[in-house]
Amino acid sequence: MTTLQAEIPAFSYLSGKEFTEKLRNVTETTTNYQLADKFGIPRSTIQTWHSHDRTAFELIVRTHLATGASVRYMALGEGEPFECKVDPVEGLQTHRLVDGALIKAGKVSLDLSTLDRFGLKPSITKVIEDDAAIYYVNTESTNPTSGKYLIDIDGQLSINFIQRLPGQKLSINIGDNSFEASVDDIQVLGRVAMTMSKE
Structure with missing residues (x-):
């Protein structure tokens, strides 16, 4: 059985606490409770991300579309939160x-x-x-x-x-x-x- 070689390999995405830390940075929230309220999600959902090392990709897309925050920063922890931000x-x-x-x-x-x-x-x-x-x-x-x-x-x-x-x-x-x-x-x-x- 052969294994296909991916032309675009998967990235090492942030997950769990590392992921929510980046979301808090770009949304200017200080606690996970505030973060949950910001997105209108149950607070228990964030705890699930932590315990199972999950990444909420939909929130990355939603935050980027709403604020212009860097996808690379939120997903990979690279660069600045707002690399192309203009005032x-x-x-x-x-x-x-x-x-x-x-x-x-x-x-x-x-x-x-x-x-x-x-x-x-x-x-x-x-x-x-x-x-x-x-x-x-x-x-x-x-x-x-x-x-x-x-x-x-x-x-x-x-x-x-x-x-x-x-x-x-x-x-x-x-x-x-x-x-x-x-x-x-x-x-x-x-x-x-x-x-x-x-x-």
């Missing part, structure tokens, strides 16, 4: 740019890792939208070199492409036209670090 930034105020003024428009959520990738933090990010795009503006970047900036010209706000020129001059694009201005003629309120264009 959403809730409540970033958005503004619409209307007739040279910013009008509060609502709020937007974006994860911290995305902001960080563009050198942004919630405390220095102003979110502005118009009919063409959503702009994430770094309000700490107020020394214009080359790029899109939120600027104030005589009390009128706009987002324009600016190129620094010799002699403390700036070339400012407005639509298809451009003009030169002194650095002191405008107030730069921030640089556009990230843009989400509307198609």
Whole structure:
């Protein structure tokens, strides 16, 4: 009699107390009683897992789908509980740019890792939208070199492409036209670090 060689061999899954310890970590419970209540299962069931070294695979899947917890961590004890966890930034105020003024428009959520990738933090990010795009503006970047900036010209706000020129001059694009201005003629309120264009 021949034995088939598995192309994908079985893993050494955690079971019993090791398994429930990982579940407690990802569900932020401290006792098995709390763990049982968290999943709506009898407390005696957990004791059965311990005495028979069982693994509740359905709870691994359920927890992963509900929280994003790592299956590898819960099933094998490897890696971190939330290897791909991102922290959403809730409540970033958005503004619409209307007739040279910013009008509060609502709020937007974006994860911290995305902001960080563009050198942004919630405390220095102003979110502005118009009919063409959503702009994430770094309000700490107020020394214009080359790029899109939120600027104030005589009390009128706009987002324009600016190129620094010799002699403390700036070339400012407005639509298809451009003009030169002194650095002191405008107030730069921030640089556009990230843009989400509307198609």
